[in-house]
Amino acid sequence: MIKISPSILSADFSKLAEDIKLVEAAGADMLHIDIMDGHFVPNLTFGPPVVAAIRKVTTLLFDVHLMVNNPQDFIEPFAKAGADLLTIHVETAPHLHRILQCVRELGLKTGVSLNPATPLSSIEEVLGDVDMVLLMTVNPGFGGQKFIPSMIHKIAKLKKMIDERNLKVDIQVDGGINPVTAREVVAAGANILVAGSAIYQADDIKKAICEIRGT
Numbered sequence: 277m278i279k280i281s282p283s284i285l286s287a288d289f290s291k292l293a294e295d296i297k298l299v300e301a302a303g304a305d306m307l308h309i310d311i312m313d314g315h316f317v318p319n320l321t322f323g324p325p326v327v328a329a330i331r332k333v334t335t336l337l338f339d340v341h342l343m344v345n346n347p348q349d350f351i352e353p354f355a356k357a358g359a360d361l362l363t364i365h366v367e368t369a370p371h372l373h374r375i376l377q378c379v380r381e382l383g384l385k386t387g388v389s390l391n392p393a394t395p396l397s398s399i400e401e402v403l404g405d406v407d408m409v410l411l412m413t414v415n416p417g418f419g420g421q422k423f424i425p426s427m428i429h430k431i432a433k434l435k436k437m438i439d440e441r442n443l444k445v446d447i448q449v450d451g452g453i454n455p456v457t458a459r460e461v462v463a464a465g466a467n468i469l470v471a472g473s474a475i476y477q478a479d480d481i482k483k484a485i486c487e488i489r490g491t
């Protein structure tokens with residue numbers, strides 16, 4: 277089953293609650309919330325108070341993607357704000373195992389994310405400790421970028437690593453996902469697709485979600 281996680285980075289922030297309800301009504305499986313700090317990535321987005329505020333308007337699972345330096349400082353605040361799944365970038369966490377343990381102890385699902393240039397070998401030792409791996413298919417920071425085709429091979433390689441170890445780990449992809457690239461990433465092994473502009477810029481959001489999911 278392919279799951280769709282619309283990225284609110286592409287929503288209209290002046291009517292964020294409304295835009296979240298739109299994707300919920302259109303059949304989204306979860307909500308992708310990009311947390312950017314202006315250091316790890318060259319952009320700024322939301323802090324815990326915004327996440328706590330939107331927690332009141334939807335029951336969608338909150339898929340919180342931390343693109344911040346010092347992620348250990350933000351785990352508890354985002355857990356309290358209502359995150360369900362917290363994804364940490366491997367590039368930001370020298371003590372990755374400890375951070376993931378901390379996320380799990382707070383009762384949240386754990387994700388680990390890799391930038392396009394970061395090799396899969398960096399997560400070999402924690403693959404058994406995560407619920408999800410998020411492979412960035414663009415360089416993180418902005419919506420509306422072009423999918424990087426060489427990421428298809430990386431997705432397939434990760435799928436093989438997971439299957440060979442008989443693990444149940446979701447593969448999420450994020451960046452440049454539209455109905456065309458969605459087919460390619462799913463064929464390679466991805467099962468959770470994040471999409472921002474392809475959903476929020478569509479005339480018919482429900483149709484866009486169905487087309488990306490392939491239903």
Ligand SMILES: O=C(CO)[C@@H](O)[C@H](O)COP(=O)(O)O
Pocket residue numbers: 283284285286308310341414415416417418419420421450451452453470471472473474
């Ligand atoms: O994390 C990011 C960008 O850094 C994404 O979640 C974007 O929001 C995806 O946007 P599209 O590429 O789908 O427009």
